[in-house]
Amino acid sequence: MARLRGAALLLAAPAAAAFLALVVAAAVLAAAGADPGTTLLDALAYGLRPETLVAVVNKAIPYYLAGIAAAVGFHLRLFNIGIDGQYRLAAFATAVVGAGVALPAPLHLALIAGVALVAGAAWAAIAGLLYVRRGVNVVISTIMLNAVATGLIAWLLSPERLGRLAPGSNNVTTATIAESGWIPAIPTPAGDLNGLVLLAALAGAGYGFVLNRTTIGFEARTMGFSERAATVAGIRGPRLAFLAMAASGAIAGLVGLPQLLGSSHRFGLDFPAGLAFTGLSVAILGRNHPVGVAVGAFVWAFLERSAQVLDLSGVSKEIVTILQAVIVLSIVVAYELVRRARTRQERRAVARAVEGTMA
């Protein structure tokens, strides 16, 4: 009975968030002069078509990887806003190295993955080192490092250095990776699914395994649960924080691969900034759980995809950003309220039990 109520409470949070988001969406649409009912149904119908769903999953893959990267940091209360710079720098390095060598496919892909992991980890390690050795707040240092990464890439990606400019094109890119370094798409009746979905699944599984089945994962969870307890138990906080930053960066290094290996095969001006906030939000939605983050990434991508239709009905699709913020905020509030409700429930149960023994 108590267990059932617990499960109901757990589901109550997302349900409440979804409901609130729906109400806000309807209100904003009405304020913009659109009919909320038909507009939302139209967006939903578009979003749920098989073709769109495949596109949603494709879009969710980098979000998921960014979410896992953020989740790794979250366990130690490290907010890795540098996912942005780490992923772009890693994608850039990967594209340059990947296009510079000719290798048989398995070796080529292994090299590419290796470069991505190392480049992301190395860039994040700077922030990790500054945090551990000099106490520099990770949010601040990673934001600054993002700006540095942007400048470095811009400098290296000029046609005089590592960039290429096709005639008639205005998009400066790196050289193209040879076909041995491509990952083929998975054909489905509703369109091509990016093959890197398997990489995302692998990263998620690896994250779950390390977190739940290894000593270091245990240490991280302990540290996240209670810093004092962890220190008393002899866990070395700084070492753990540094490793978490590096690991977060390594996973962030993978974020660009779906686009790089699955579609564009070169790094260019079209690798967007701003994935760090998406990653953090998605990790929050998924409560750092490998499956939960996947759901979060899917929801995020679904909202953004289905919002495309709004433009056609003359509504700014930026209401999606409002919705995303509302969902994150209401879900964290709801989780907190649920936690309090549970604590109260437990207290009452204990009190009852105690009363029972007294009587």
Add this chain to the structure above:
Amino acid sequence: MSTPVSISTRLAGPVVRVVLGFAVLSLLSGAFEAPDLFSRGGISATLRFAAPILLAGLGALWAERSGVINLGLEGMMIAGTWFGAWAAIEWGIGPGLVAGIGAGVAFGLLLGLLTVTFGVDQAISGLSLGLLAAGLTRFLSSVTFAGVPGGSITTSPPVPDIATVSMPGAEALIGPAEAAGIPVLSDAAAVVLGLVTDVSLLTIGVVALVPATWYVLWRTRLGLRIRAVGEAPEAADSLGVRPWRYRYLALAVSGGLAGLGGFYLVTVASSLYREGQTAGRGFIGLATVIFGNWNPWSVTLGSLIFGFTDALRTRQEVTVGVLLAGLGLLFAWLALRRGLACDWRGGLLFGIPAIVMLVWFWVERIVPSELVSFAPHLTTLVVLALARQRLRPPAALGTPFDRG
């Protein structure tokens, strides 16, 4: 500590260092033809670049002194830019000022609701507010600015100006020294003139907020209570100071300051609202609080350093090369000191970057504009990494207070 002697000794060190650093940079700029390093225009641009960061920094200071990390500053600034611009266009500067501050206060109170009342993680709440502000403002632009001439979904029509003033007599008194071309002295005159001529009224107001913040937080009972809540909320609570009340208050002030920073951006630093205008200034303000050791005077210094670098790279890229040389000399000096103290690791830590910077400057003389673009951020990072030893954040920073 309170005797005049000890105060002057305490001040002597930094003053000597600042004067020395200024003289070295001034000579370098003369030698390598980078006249803009200390020019009147450059200094007045520094003020304009520093003021919004200073406001964000002061906002962060209020919040952090009460124990809340305000990662929502960026969002509050965004709200300040949009609502400030919108109201200023509709009704004029005064209402714009009120709306900008008001929007910031509203977001501050929302952050209070989340972190104080609901006890949600401070970082998550703050970052989500940034998301909310970005979405909200673009949506609002689409229903207001998008249809008007000169406006679009990302831009507002022009916002009215704020008047500028000059200190009477300054030009006549110091102007000749600026024009005389004497090494160091003329640069010093230019700095003074940059600070006192053609200054926006709003800038003066912003500068006044620094002593005001210091006075309220350190010299009034209210400030004492806010700081107490940031250090030891349980203890404060047991003495009848209700933490939640003071945290709400501090967050409202924090948001108001950030909102004012947004209003500054749309009026003084430019003359319209533009999406993405805040460009991370809220976060940079947060950084100034950390290396400013949670004290308003150092926060001011931090924002000036950032504003100065930002102004330089925007106005004349060649000056960044000179700045690099100056930084190289500073590092070389630090390396030398470490080396003399037989701290080889420290010597290398400073020595290698010093050599890289000086060699680069010697060979290239200029820094490519792509690399110049992150000069302010790199400066912030270096200052943060060097300045840490004496820092002490409020003890209860980041921890929610559970009323039980």
Add this chain to the structure above:
Amino acid sequence: MHPRRLIALAIAAGLGLSACLGTTGSGSGTTPPTPPINSVAVAYDISGRGDGGFNDIAYNGAKQAADELGLELIEVTAKLDDTDDDRAERLRLLAERGYDAIIAVGFTYAVPMQTVAAEFPLVRFAIVDDGTVTGPNVRGILFAEHEGSFLVGAAAGLWTQTDQVGFIGAVQIPLIQKFEAGFAAGARQANPDVEVQATYLSQPPDYSGFGDPPHGREAALGMYDNGVDVIFAAAGGSGAGVHEAAAASGSWSIGVDADEYRLAPEAVRDHILTSMLKNANVGTYEFLVSVANMTFTPGVVTYGLANGGVGYATSGGFVDDIAAELDAYAAGIVAGEITVPETP
């Protein structure tokens, strides 16, 4: 309920929904639409229409054609941080919803359009500022910005009193560097003693330089303080700041894309020497008319001085005295006697 079954149910519900709402029109039908086109969609990059510059000009051409031909016109705008996939989905959605002609404004749509154009062979596509998209149904609309920039560079070279002219670019990308290359070449051609200072407001993928007037203003003030007296602002919305700075320091600026003398506030317009005109409207208009007349031909069309795609503005009358020289340069470029570099 089992989660997998839940997802299946959701998909089924979605299918049902889309079935009852139905999809309006179909671009991938088998018969060509008659009359040739009914509707046109314009997809902008993030800054959208209302930028007082390039997007507005591209729109004007499409709007003019739509009015004359009686077409339904819709506009969509990219979101900040869109990926290629997002842009492809946007174009795909427009094609699916039955728009017969789709114009993408900005080279960021190049790769997405390559994919989507192949999926909808009966829809006609045009992309402004890119010449890499190929296909039997795609028109690339390119501009010889360097040629127009050469002329305003020559104007600056002739006009300057201090022999120092400046260039402020929005973002350091090849497209904007084309403006710089032409400007510098023109200035040097007209005035061998001239010194050209150049700067960019932001680095990709940070495109804030297109819309950051305060940055533009400070960069311009820095140049004016250091002896420059004419600045060419190839900086989109940031140009407003450059013109302000010109007025504040009593110097001159040069506008871009549109005739900025006509758009600028009264107080600053008398400091705008001329503007480099990039007549994107010609490109979009001609594309739509060709589709409607069934005379559409695929491939790249470059609009330069020769066919009125670029030029310089004479509003304000400041360049009247040197117009003869500028026109001579223009004739030289058209005749191939002067070659203008495309990279700085």
